[in-house]
Amino acid sequence: MTATLVKEASRPAAASTDDVRRRPRRRGRIIALLFVLPALLLLGALVVYPVLFSVGRSFFDASGTRFVGGENYAEMFRDPATLKAVRNTAIWVVVAPTLLTGLGLILAVLVEKVRWATAFKLLLFMPMAVSFLAAGIIFRLAYDEDPDKGVLNAAVVSVHDAFTGTSSYPTARARDGQGLTKQPDGAYRTTAALSPGDTVTLGLVGVQPKDLPGGAEPAHAAAGRTPGPDELRGVVYLDFTPGGGGEQGRVDRRESGLPEMRVEAVRDGEAVASTTTASDGSFRFDGLSEGSYTVRLPASNFAPPYEGVSWLGPALVTPAIIGAYLWIWTGFAMVLIGAGLSTLPRDALEAARMDGANEWQIFRRITVPLLAPVLTVVFVTLVINVMKVFDLVYIIAPGPVQEDATVLATQMWLVSFGGGNNQGLGSALGVLLLLLVVPAMVFNVRRFRRSQR
Amino acid sequence: MNAIRRGLGNGLVQAFLVVTGLVWMTPLAGLFLSSLRSAEDTATGGWWTVFTSPGQLSFDNYSALLDNSGITQAFWNTVLISVPATVLVVVIAALAGYAFAWLDFPLREPLFLLVVALLVVPVQIGLLPVAKLFGQLGLFGTIPGVVLFHVAYGLPFAVFLLRNYFAEIPKEMLEAARMDGGSEWRIFIRLVLPVGRPAIASLAIFQFLWVWNDMLVALLFADSTAQPLTVELQSQIRQFGSNIDVLAPGAFLSLVVPVAVFFAFQRHFVQGVMAGSVK
Numbered sequence: 001m002t003a004t005l006v007k008e009a010s011r012p013a014a015a016s017t018d019d020v021r022r023r024p025r026r027r028g029r030i031i032a033l034l035f036v037l038p039a040l041l042l043l044g045a046l047v048v049y050p051v052l053f054s055v056g057r058s059f060f061d062a063s064g065t066r067f068v069g070g071e072n073y074a075e076m077f078r079d080p081a082t083l084k085a086v087r088n089t090a091i092w093v094v095v096a097p098t099l100l101t102g103l104g105l106i107l108a109v110l111v112e113k114v115r116w117a118t119a120f121k122l123l124l125f126m127p128m129a130v131s132f133l134a135a136g137i138i139f140r141l142a143y144d145e146d147p148d149k150g151v152l153n154a155a156v157v158s159v160h161d162a163f164t165g166t167s168s169y170p171t172a173r174a175r176d177g178q179g180l181t182k183q184p185d186g187a188y189r190t191t192a193a194l195s196p197g198d199t200v201t202l203g204l205v206g207v208q209p210k211d212l213p214g215g216a217e218p219a220h221a222a223a224g225r226t227p228g229p230d231e232l233r234g235v236v237y238l239d240f241t242p243g244g245g246g247e248q249g250r251v252d253r254r255e256s257g258l259p260e261m262r263v264e265a266v267r268d269g270e271a272v273a274s275t276t277t278a279s280d281g282s283f284r285f286d287g288l289s290e291g292s293y294t295v296r297l298p299a300s301n302f303a304p305p306y307e308g309v310s311w312l313g314p315a316l317v318t319p320a321i322i323g324a325y326l327w328i329w330t331g332f333a334m335v336l337i338g339a340g341l342s343t344l345p346r347d348a349l350e351a352a353r354m355d356g357a358n359e360w361q362i363f364r365r366i367t368v369p370l371l372a373p374v375l376t377v378v379f380v381t382l383v384i385n386v387m388k389v390f391d392l393v394y395i396i397a398p399g400p401v402q403e404d405a406t407v408l409a410t411q412m413w414l415v416s417f418g419g420g421n422n423q424g425l426g427s428a429l430g431v432l433l434l435l436l437v438v439p440a441m442v443f444n445v446r447r448f449r450r451s452q453r
Numbered sequence: 454m455n456a457i458r459r460g461l462g463n464g465l466v467q468a469f470l471v472v473t474g475l476v477w478m479t480p481l482a483g484l485f486l487s488s489l490r491s492a493e494d495t496a497t498g499g500w501w502t503v504f505t506s507p508g509q510l511s512f513d514n515y516s517a518l519l520d521n522s523g524i525t526q527a528f529w530n531t532v533l534i535s536v537p538a539t540v541l542v543v544v545i546a547a548l549a550g551y552a553f554a555w556l557d558f559p560l561r562e563p564l565f566l567l568v569v570a571l572l573v574v575p576v577q578i579g580l581l582p583v584a585k586l587f588g589q590l591g592l593f594g595t596i597p598g599v600v601l602f603h604v605a606y607g608l609p610f611a612v613f614l615l616r617n618y619f620a621e622i623p624k625e626m627l628e629a630a631r632m633d634g635g636s637e638w639r640i641f642i643r644l645v646l647p648v649g650r651p652a653i654a655s656l657a658i659f660q661f662l663w664v665w666n667d668m669l670v671a672l673l674f675a676d677s678t679a680q681p682l683t684v685e686l687q688s689q690i691r692q693f694g695s696n697i698d699v700l701a702p703g704a705f706l707s708l709v710v711p712v713a714v715f716f717a718f719q720r721h722f723v724q725g726v727m728a729g730s731v732k
Binding site: 110399 | 481
C-alpha cells in the first residue's frame with residue numbers, strides 16, 4: 001500500500017558486521033541501540049502501550065472501576081447513536097472509495113489525451129494540501145441552504161428554474177366573490193362562463209408593489225379594448241391602488257397589470273389555449289370556436305419559489321460531506337492511477353488500436369484489467385483513510401444534525417471527551433477502529449516479509 | 454473521417470476537463486472571495502455577487518485578523534508545533550532507519566516488523582491513554598505534549614520509509630567509508646543523510662503538512678494557550694454565520710502555508726503524500 005515511492009527494499013546487509021574490518025561486536029551493538037532507542041522509546045510509550053491500555057480499558061465500565069467483560073462491545077450495537085455511527089462509517093467505506101477510484105480512473109485516462117495534463121493534475125491534487133478544517137469551512141459556505149448564499153443551491157435553483165420556469169406571484173390571491181374561484185390545486189378560475197367576444201378583468205391582491213416585476217404597466221387602457229368576434233380578451237391586474245382610493249373589483253386608472261402570468265382558456269375541463277400576460281397584464285385568445293369557456297390562472301403562477309436542496313439536513317448530510325471528501329481526494333486517486341497507467345505496455349494498446357478497437361473497448365478490455373492491481377491499492381488505501389474520517393464530519397455537520405452524520409471517529413470522540421464521558425465505551429470504539437485496520441496491518445507485514453526473501 | 458472523429462472526441466475531452474478544473478477551483482475561489490467580504494454582505498448574498506458589485510471587497514477582515522491576538526497566537530502555536538514535530542520525526546526516524554538498515558542489534562527483524570505493523574494504527578486509539586500519561590507527566594495541554602504525540606504517530610511511517618530508502622545505498626559505499634575509519638556517526642552524517650535527501654524531503658513535507666493541518670490531536674492535547682489555528686477556528690464554528698468574517702480569512706491563512714509548500718516542492722510533495730497516504 002505504501003507503494004509507489006517506496007521501492008521494495010533489497011535484502012538489508014545483515015552481513016555487514018562480519019566484514020573485512022571486524023569491529024568489537026559489543027561496541028557496535030551499543031551504538032546501534034543508541035540509534036534506534038529514541039524511536040523505540042517513543043513508539044513503545046505513546047503507541048504500543050496505549051494500544052494495550054485501550055484494549056484493557058475497553059473491558060471496564062465508564063468510571064474504570066468495574067470489570068464488565070464484553071459489555072461495552074455489546075453496547076456499541078445497542079446504543080442508537082453508536083449504531084448510527086457504525087452504519088454511517090459503512091456507507092462512507094463503500095461509497096467514497098468506489099466513487100474516488102472510478103472518478104480517478106476516468107480522469108487519469110482522459111487527462112493523458114490533453115497537453116496540459118500536468119497543470120490539470122496539479123490543480124486537482126492541490127486540495128490535498130488543504131486542511132480538513134479549511135475544507136470544512138469552504139463546504140459549509142458552499143452547502144448553505146439559502147440559494148442566495150450557498151453556491152451549490154444557487155446552481156441547483158438556477159438549473160431548476162431554467163427548466164420549469166419561476167413562478168412570479170407566490171403570495172398573490174383573489175378576493176372572495178369577485179369573479180375568481182380558487183381550485184383545490186391552488187389555481188384560480190373564473191366563476192362565470194365566457195364566450196369569444198367577451199372581455200374579462202381578473203383582479204388579484206396580496207402582491208407588494210415593490211415585488212412587481214420591473215416594467216409592469218397600468219392595466220387600465222388594456223381593460224377597455226374591444227375584442228374581435230372570435231377573440232377572448234382580458235387583463236390580470238393588481239386590484240390595489242397605491243396610496244388609497246380606487247374601487248375593489250374595478251381596473252382603476254393607476255392599478256398595475258401583472259405581467260408574465262400564465263393564463264389558460266378552458267373548455268369542458270380541458271385547457272384549449274394558453275398564453276402569458278403582457279407587461280400591462282393583458283392577454284388574448286383568438287381563433288376560439290363558439291362555446292362556453294372559463295379562464296384559468298394555473299397553480300404554477302402561485303407556487304412558492306423552489307428553494308433548492310437541504311444539503312446539510314439530516315437526510316443528505318452524509319452524502320454532502322462525502323462530496324467534500326471527493327474534492328480533497330480525487331487528485332490523489334487520479335495521480336496514483338495515472339502513475340500505474342504510464343507503466344502499461346504501450347504495444348498492447350497500439351496493437352488493439354491497429355486491430356480497430358475503439359477507445360471504449362480498449363479502456364474496458366485492456367486498460368482496466370491491466371490496472372486492476374493499482375486500482376486495488378488505491379481502493380484499499382482510501383478505505384483505510386475513510387474509516388478514520390473525523391475533522392470533516394465534525395466541522396461540516398451543523399450542531400443539530402451532528403448525530404445524523406456521526407461516524408466511528410466522531411462518535412469515539414463524543415463518547416470519550418465530548419460530554420459522553422464514558423471512557424470504557426470510548427476505548428471499545430477505538431479498539432473497533434483498530435480492528436478494522438488489522439487486515440491492512442497483516443497485509444503490510446506479509447508484503448514486507450515477502451520482499452525480504 | 455477517423456481523424457475528424459478523434460478530433461471531435463478530443464474536443465469533448467478538453468471541454469470536460471476544463472469544466473472539471475473550474476468546478477475544482479470554485480470552492481477555493483469562493484473561500485477567498487468570502488474572506489474579503491464583511492459578515493453582513495455574506496449574510497445577504499453569495500460571494501459571486503462581488504462580480505456585479507466589487508465594492509464589497511476589502512482587506513479589512515485580514516487586518517482585523519492581525520489585530521486578533523487569539524488568531525495570531527494560534528498561528529504561532531501552529532508554527533511552534535509543526536516545525537519541531539517535523540524536525541524531530543526526521544532526525545529520530547533517520548537514526549532508526551539507518552540502524553534498521555545497516556547496523557546489527559538484538560531483535561532487529563521483529564522490531565522492524567512491529568514498526569511495519571504500527572503503520573496503520575489509528576491516532577484515535579492513543580488519545581485517551583496518552584492523555585492520562587501526559588497528565589501525570591505535566592505535559593497535558595502544552596505544546597511539547599502535542600509535538601511528542603505527533604512525533605510518535607509519525608514515526609512508524611517515517612522509519613519505514615527511510616529504512617527502505619537507506620537499504621538501497623550500495624553496500625560498497627558504506628564499506629569504503631568504514632575502511633577509511635569513519636565512525637557510524639560520521640558515516641550517518643556524511644554519507645547516509647546526503648544520499649537519503651530525496652526521501653527525507655518527501656518525508657519532511659508529508660509530516661509538516663500532516664501536523665500543520667491536524668485538528669484532532671490538538672483539540673485534545675492543547676489548552677487555550679497552546680492551541681493551533683485549526684482548533685482556534687473550530688471553536689468559532691458554532692456561530693458560523695456571524696463569525697464568517699473571522700473563519701473565512703482564518704481558513705485561508707491556515708491553507709496558504711501548505712499550498713505554498715505544495716507549489717514550491719511539487720514533486721516531493723506528491724511523493725510524500727502518496728507514500729504516506731496509509732496513515
